[in-house]
Amino acid sequence: MKLEIKHDSPLPLHVQVEELMRKLLEQPRYRDGALLPKEVELSNLLGVSRNTIRQATNKLENEGLLVRKKGVGSKAAPKKPLYTGLDHWYSFTNEMRERGIEVLNLSLEVRWVQADKKLAAFFNIEEGRKVLKLSKLKGTKEGLQPIVYFESYFHPRIGVDEQDDFNIPLYAMLEKKYGVRVVKSSENISALMAGKMAKRLQIKPEDPILYRERFVMDAGDRPIEYNTGYYRSDRFIYSININKA
Amino acid sequence: MKLEIKHDSPLPLHVQVEELMRKLLEQPRYRDGALLPKEVELSNLLGVSRNTIRQATNKLENEGLLVRKKGVGSKAAPKKPLYTGLDHWYSFTNEMRERGIEVLNLSLEVRWVQADKKLAAFFNIEEGRKVLKLSKLKGTKEGLQPIVYFESYFHPRIGVDEQDDFNIPLYAMLEKKYGVRVVKSSENISALMAGKMAKRLQIKPEDPILYRERFVMDAGDRPIEYNTGYYRSDRFIYSININKA
DNA sequence: ATCTCTAGTATGTTCGTACATACCTACATA
DNA sequence: TATGTAGGTATGTACGAACATACTAGAGAT
Numbered sequence: 274m275k276l277e278i279k280h281d282s283p284l285p286l287h288v289q290v291e292e293l294m295r296k297l298l299e300q301p302r303y304r305d306g307a308l309l310p311k312e313v314e315l316s317n318l319l320g321v322s323r324n325t326i327r328q329a330t331n332k333l334e335n336e337g338l339l340v341r342k343k344g345v346g347s348k349a350a351p352k353k354p355l356y357t358g359l360d361h362w363y364s365f366t367n368e369m370r371e372r373g374i375e376v377l378n379l380s381l382e383v384r385w386v387q388a389d390k391k392l393a394a395f396f397n398i399e400e401g402r403k404v405l406k407l408s409k410l411k412g413t414k415e416g417l418q419p420i421v422y423f424e425s426y427f428h429p430r431i432g433v434d435e436q437d438d439f440n441i442p443l444y445a446m447l448e449k450k451y452g453v454r455v456v457k458s459s460e461n462i463s464a465l466m467a468g469k470m471a472k473r474l475q476i477k478p479e480d481p482i483l484y485r486e487r488f489v490m491d492a493g494d495r496p497i498e499y500n501t502g503y504y505r506s507d508r509f510i511y512s513i514n515i516n517k518a
Numbered sequence: 519m520k521l522e523i524k525h526d527s528p529l530p531l532h533v534q535v536e537e538l539m540r541k542l543l544e545q546p547r548y549r550d551g552a553l554l555p556k557e558v559e560l561s562n563l564l565g566v567s568r569n570t571i572r573q574a575t576n577k578l579e580n581e582g583l584l585v586r587k588k589g590v591g592s593k594a595a596p597k598k599p600l601y602t603g604l605d606h607w608y609s610f611t612n613e614m615r616e617r618g619i620e621v622l623n624l625s626l627e628v629r630w631v632q633a634d635k636k637l638a639a640f641f642n643i644e645e646g647r648k649v650l651k652l653s654k655l656k657g658t659k660e661g662l663q664p665i666v667y668f669e670s671y672f673h674p675r676i677g678v679d680e681q682d683d684f685n686i687p688l689y690a691m692l693e694k695k696y697g698v699r700v701v702k703s704s705e706n707i708s709a710l711m712a713g714k715m716a717k718r719l720q721i722k723p724e725d726p727i728l729y730r731e732r733f734v735m736d737a738g739d740r741p742i743e744y745n746t747g748y749y750r751s752d753r754f755i756y757s758i759n760i761n762k763a
Numbered sequence: 764a765t766c767t768c769t770a771g772t773a774t775g776t777t778c779g780t781a782c783a784t785a786c787c788t789a790c791a792t793a
Numbered sequence: 794t795a796t797g798t799a800g801g802t803a804t805g806t807a808c809g810a811a812c813a814t815a816c817t818a819g820a821g822a823t
């Protein structure tokens with residue numbers, strides 16, 4: 274890797290350093306949490322003063338791209354979007370863990386069902402064809418209070434079956450085992466009265482719940498999964514981060 | 519006015535200077551656009567180095583509280599910066615139109631209110647400071663049935679006031695008139711019982727509604743708008759499209 | 764084995780200094 | 794009158810230096 278700072282460039286040194294550090298921060302090792310080179314090291318390495326390094330670092334820290342710790346060092350800011358929309362590593366369990374809540378599967382069922390009209394349309398298959406359905410009830414580790422009930426349907430092309438381990442993060446599993454990369458999704462969110470879902474979530478039928486359906490596709494717009502979720506609104510807030518930069 | 523910097527305080531000098539300048543910026547003459555004392559003047563006056571003054575000033579500039587101009591001086595951020603751009607980003611009205619539903623404002627109110635704790639924290643301003651609040655009730659053109667009630671609060675730095683036209687797409691207006699480009703947003707979505715909002719939306723208090731809060735920022739992560747929406751869940755489904763390709 | 768102190772390390776704060784660059788004004792020239 | 798240029802001013806960039814403070818790890822004591 275070339276660490277080049279042009280001292281005769283019209284661009285200020287601290288800007289050059291800033292850009293360079295931006296690239297650094299994208300590297301896997303730093304993305305994974307390794308400490309960046311120390312300020313004095315960078316200073317010597319790039320041939321600029323420590324102040325200049327700090328000037329650049331301040332900017333990056335301000336943008337939230339890096340965190341500093343006195344006496345320790347600086348590193349890339351931990352990526353902690355509550356809900357990145359679609360991360361290959363998206364996982365409800367991990368997400369809740371970042372919010373400080375440990376969750377586990379209170380129940381889990383996998384079975385083959387016939388595709389209904391809506392599902393057949395999305396998957397572009399014949400109505401009635403067999404698809405794998407995954408149902409999960411997730412709740413708190415402490416007290417086993419239900420939070421959300423998921424239902425997922427997978428396109429037959431993928432090849433998932435009852436043998437698969439659905440206790441690990443789903444999208445990571447799909448990518449590793451079946452080479453399927455989820456890239457796009459379209460979501461609809463609505464508020465409902467719990468009704469029949471009340472019993473499962475252990476709330477009153479007249480309580481409001483958050484209902485979400487998600488259509489998941491790969492880079493080629495091919496359907497992968499249809500997923501619905503019924504969230505207890507007293508225990509969960511749906512968060513979305515959007516960046517159009 | 520007392521300009522006191524304690525050199526033996528546990529608080530870093532640049533923090534003390536920063537707080538002092540915050541107070542300065544509130545004074546009418548600076549609020550009205552007068553140039554702040556020059557860096558060297560402040561440096562001599564307060565008995566700290568120019569670097570320390572700049573450290574504080576950087577912070578304030580970053581928060582959008584003051585603008586600097588090389589060769590001229592620094593002053594409080596103008597209420598109405600000028601800039602031009604185009605291409606807006608989101609409009610409820612246009613979005614509904616795409617769904618085939620014509621909507622209009624059933625009511626609209628603009629007034630100045632004091633920032634509460636939460637708002638002050640997001641905007642990074644003092645609690646109680648005046649901010650512009652925009653309230654809108656949107657509904658169908660046919661039948662005038664309410665669909666959603668919006669409440670928006672704008673960062674004072676932007677400079678919007680009661681004179682502005684809030685009947686046109688908001689983000690387009692902000693960009694054209696004030697040069698503010700909304701780039702990032704973070705949303706929280708939840709389901710609620712309508713309660714007090716029922717009357718406004720013409721539903722029963724026990725009906726579920728969709729509640730959304732949105733934090734809107736520019737490319738530099740500076741806060742622009744805080745926006746909440748209460749959606750009738752029988753008339754509206756929240757849709758999100760995500761593409762990580 | 765566990766606790767405590769200490770030396771080492773990395774960032775935080777602050778100073779002083781020097782020169783670069785953008786801006787404004789006023790004077791001089793065509 | 795119009796224009797261009799020179800000097801003054803204020804912020805921008807960059808360096809070097811010193812000490813403060815928070816944290817880590819290892820040596821030494823109990």
